Structures are given as structure tokens and as C-alpha cells.
Amino acid sequence: MAATDPGTTSPPRGGEDASIVAKLSTLDRYLAVWILLAMAVGIGLGRLVPGLGGALAEVEIGGVSLPIAIGLLVMMYPVLAKVRYDKLDAVTGDRKLMASSLVINWIVGPAVMFALAWIFLPDLPEYRTGLIIVGLARCIAMVIIWNDLACGDREAAAVLVALNSVFQVIAFGLLGWFYLDLLPTWLGLGGGEHLDISMWKIALNVVVFLGVPLLAGFLTRRVGERRLGRERYESAFLPRIGPWALYGLLFTIVILFALQGRTITSQPLDVARIALPLLVYFALMFFGSFLLGKALGLAYDRTATLAFTAAGNNFELAIAVAIATFGVTSGQALSGVVGPLIEVPVLIGLVYVSLAWRGRFAAVRR
Secondary structure: OOOOOOOOOOOOOOHHHHHHHHHOOHHHHOHHHHHHHHHHHHHHHHHHOOOHHHHHHHOEEOOEEHHHHHHHHHHHHHHHHHOOHHHHHHHHOOHHHHHHHHHHHHHHHHHHHHHHHHHHOOOOHHHHHHHHHHHHOEOOOOHHHHHHHOOOOHHHHHHHHHHHHHHHHHHHHHHHHHHHHHHHHHOOOOOOOOOOOOHHHHHHHHHHHHHHHHHHHHHHHHHHHHHHOHHHHHHHHHHHHOHHHHHHHHHHHHHHHHHOHHHHHHOHHHHHHHHHHHHHHHHHHHHHHHHHHHHOOOOHHHHHHHHHHHHOEOHHHHHHHHHHHHOOOOHHHHHHHHHHHHHHHHHHHHHHHHHHHHHHOOOOOO
16 A cells, blocks of 8 residues: 555556555555454463563553554654655645544544443443543544555645644543533533543653654654655655554554453453444544545545544553553453454554545545
8 A cells, every 4th residue: 555655646547456456565465464463463462471461561651651652653653754744834724624624533523432432331331431531532643554554645644643632632631521521410411530631641642652753754854855865765765664664553553452462352242342332433433534525625635634533543542541540450441442452453444445435536636
């Protein structure tokens, strides 16, 4: 999927699709298989190696899991080094895209998850609360990978993720109070929950998982173009670091599922109950955003970016908040863990759906 450059080519048709597939590396072509294997390896390690999850969980700095941080940084750096930072003004000037993303991520997304959590888990308050927290944590990391694999607009993804980061620091605590405490009381659904999470921890999460790789990618692009020239930088340097994004993704998945492998396998029925509203949520957010982008007349690459930034969630923040507030063995924490268990295979599947729909769009308009 990295064989094409979104934003510079029109959608491939017919035999051109086959030529693109032929150019893909083994890693790219069978990515879904590698992701499923990574999930299985992680769960297996967490289940079979006594104390592994606890040992990995203890390796943290300021509440941020160091192994997961390393994996996400390795994953995001190559993609952010590909971003044409001189084109960002073209994205910020797209009012339809910017306004749509803000409304979908910070009004529609949390409301949809709140409704689904109460519809599917009315009798399980701990899992319900955990799902609502997942809905509040908008994606700022892994969505970069899904967007790039789907040939979305890299520059638009960088801008929207940065925008989500700012709103995450400002709005996460406020929305948590609204959806977990105030709104349930207003609707007569019972007593609310209170989140014990500081703005500092949220800001640290944003700095680690977005700020560091974004700065590294920006500096790499600036220095690389200055020393090598743009053409050589893109044709020689970027292909060398490109595969590391997927290596980082697979490493992150292994570590993530190793942390909670025993919990996931010991409570399969609970996992299934949590998974159902998540599946509905990802479908509603992705397809609804995709159709909205099409209706607004956005080009394919920006429509894909809008859809993936809407459907993805910041699982690391959701898990950290749930553990900090309710404890590592809580039902809220389990909901946070099931989030990526469902999100990773579903969104990689949606990458293929997105690419299949690409032919329905006209050539990219700028």
C-alpha cells in the first residue's frame, strides 16, 4: 500500500491495481496476517509466561508504558518523516475537513460511544464506564499508520492528529465529567463516575506519542531535503526507513497483548460483551465519516483521513486513565484493553475497504 503516493496520483483502475499489488513487499502484502500473528504471539506470551504482564507494566515513566512508547515512536517516525510540511497550509485552509473532523471527533464520537455503552452494557457498569473512556480518547498515534496504508492524505492526518491532541489536553477531563457524571444523572440512569486523571498526564501522553515523533519527522524532512535534495530524499532515504513503521506496529501489538493476555483469555464471555458495541462503534464512525466526506465533495485521500481519524481511539490513554482511576484489575481497565483487541484487526480490514472504494472518487483535487 505504500507503493502509491497519495495526493499525487489519481485512483488506479483495472490492471493498474494488479501492478500496485505486485510492487508491494511481502510485509505490506500480508500485513493482515502479520498483525493477527502478532496479536496471537502477544496473547500467548501473556498467558504462558508467568509475571510477564506485570513486569512489562512496571517499565514506565510518568505513567507512560516504556515498551509501548518505544513501539509507537518507531511506528510513527517513518510516516511523519514522509509528510510534506510545506503543504500543511493547504490542509488548514480546508474548512470542510477541519470542521467535520472536530465535530465528528469531539461531539459525535463520544456521544455515539456513550449511547452504545448504555444500550449494550446496561447491567455491567464497570465495562460500560471503560467503553465511554475509550470513546473520549481520540486517536493521535496508530491512526497515522492506518491512514498511510489506505493512501490517505499524510499532511491532513498530521494536522488533524495535532488538532485532536490539543483538544485532548483541553477537553478530555471535561467530557469525562459530562458523560460519566453529569449526563447519567440528568437522564436518571443512576449515580455517575469520577475520573481521577490530571491534565499533566494527558499532556505527557500527547507529548510522548505525538510530539516526539512529529518533531523527529519534521527535522528529518528539513535536514534530509537540505543535504540530499527533495528527489533523492524521497526516492532513496524514505524507502529505507519505511518498513520500520510496520515493524514498530507489530512490536507494539505484541507488547500490548502480552500485557493483558491472561486477562483476555480468562474472561472470554466478558470480552465478547465488550467487543460487540466496539464493532458497532467502529462501523458507524468509519462508514458515517466516509459517506460524509464523499457528500462534502472531499477527494479520496482526505475522505479516508477523515474516516480513520474518526474511527480510531487512543487506547494507551484510555487504558492509563482506567488503571489510574479504577485499578489494573478493574472492569474499566479490561474494556480499555479489549479496545485495541477489536480495533487493530477491524481497522486493518477497513484499510482494504477504503482502498476498494477509492475508484469511486475522481482524481485528487487541490
